[in-house]
Amino acid sequence: MMEKCEDQSGHEPTQTRDAAWEDLLDAAALRRLGGIDTAEGRELILELIQLFRDGGKDTVETLRKDTGQAAWQNVSMAAHSLKSSAGYLGATRLAELAAQLERQCTARTKDIPALTATMEQAIAAHADALIALAALSDQLAQG
Numbered sequence: 001m002m003e004k005c006e007d008q009s010g011h012e013p014t015q016t017r018d019a020a021w022e023d024l025l026d027a028a029a030l031r032r033l034g035g036i037d038t039a040e041g042r043e044l045i046l047e048l049i050q051l052f053r054d055g056g057k058d059t060v061e062t063l064r065k066d067t068g069q070a071a072w073q074n075v076s077m078a079a080h081s082l083k084s085s086a087g088y089l090g091a092t093r094l095a096e097l098a099a100q101l102e103r104q105c106t107a108r109t110k111d112i113p114a115l116t117a118t119m120e121q122a123i124a125a126h127a128d129a130l131i132a133l134a135a136l137s138d139q140l141a142q143g
Helices: 027-032 039-068 072-088 092-106 112-141
Strands: none
Touching: 039 072, 039 112, 072 092, 072 112, 092 112
């Protein structure tokens, strides 16, 4: 039976622990970091995964809190950060949603319902990315 799990923010992801990381992460992005086939590449990727995990809870909280307070500059900065870190690790869906959210925040006229929907989708994609990165981390740790 596939087990659902929650990310650190309490948001329920759409993926399960049994999902393969390859389904959610772009292997080409991981190769650009040095790949998963070399010790140096694995070490770098593991460090980046840990940084992503450590900063993720605060970033998701910023997205939620500041969207609710219409603090668009803060939301835009958090989305930009998420876009970059997700892109490095090959979490393409999350990077695309974060880029969309960043554009929506900097638009002259704000479509609040669309912006809120994008933020929720980005948070769900973040939860999915955490699951995929945990599976990848487990695989890399095994060598």
